[in-house]
Amino acid sequence: MLPLWLEPLEQLVEAGGAILVVIALVATLLFSLALERVLFFRLTYRRARCALIRRWAARSDHLSWSALTLREVWTRQLIDRLQRPLPWLKLLVALCPLLGLLGTVTGMIAVFDSLALTETSQARAMADGVARATLPTLAGMAVAVVGLLFTSRLEQVIRREDQRLHDRLARALEDSHA
Numbered sequence: 001m002l003p004l005w006l007e008p009l010e011q012l013v014e015a016g017g018a019i020l021v022v023i024a025l026v027a028t029l030l031f032s033l034a035l036e037r038v039l040f041f042r043l044t045y046r047r048a049r050c051a052l053i054r055r056w057a058a059r060s061d062h063l064s065w066s067a068l069t070l071r072e073v074w075t076r077q078l079i080d081r082l083q084r085p086l087p088w089l090k091l092l093v094a095l096c097p098l099l100g101l102l103g104t105v106t107g108m109i110a111v112f113d114s115l116a117l118t119e120t121s122q123a124r125a126m127a128d129g130v131a132r133a134t135l136p137t138l139a140g141m142a143v144a145v146v147g148l149l150f151t152s153r154l155e156q157v158i159r160r161e162d163q164r165l166h167d168r169l170a171r172a173l174e175d176s177h178a
Helices: 002-018 018-058 065-083 086-118 124-175
Strands: none
Touching: 002 018, 002 124, 018 065, 018 086, 018 124, 065 124, 086 124
């Protein structure tokens, strides 16, 4: 008898096999990274962006080559912090459909193996087995689609913030000369 808190995991394994549990773990990691990025953007990044703009505006030299290089280095460091988990997010998104396919293939092998052992062609048993075998593909594709939507949105936000940061630094330069 399993503990009560493990029963959903047991039902998940019964429904789609062990690969479905792996997909659920990858989805948890993917959505945890996504939530971390949202919190980073809302809490940390905005404060760091304001601090960078204040630091740039406080400088006396804004026009020399070294000042412009320093501004570019500062902005690149801040944008890089925003982009840091992007490769991991893309990897997890790409991994989900492959795990779903693996679950389907292993499930189909189990279905055909059980049909070969019983030596009967029960259409109902085969249909149940095929439905169970395709569940990991559905789960993997669903997680990948949601992860892809988030990743695309994050890339769009990063491009927008890069442009916005450059614009605000240029505006801070104009305001300091006025």
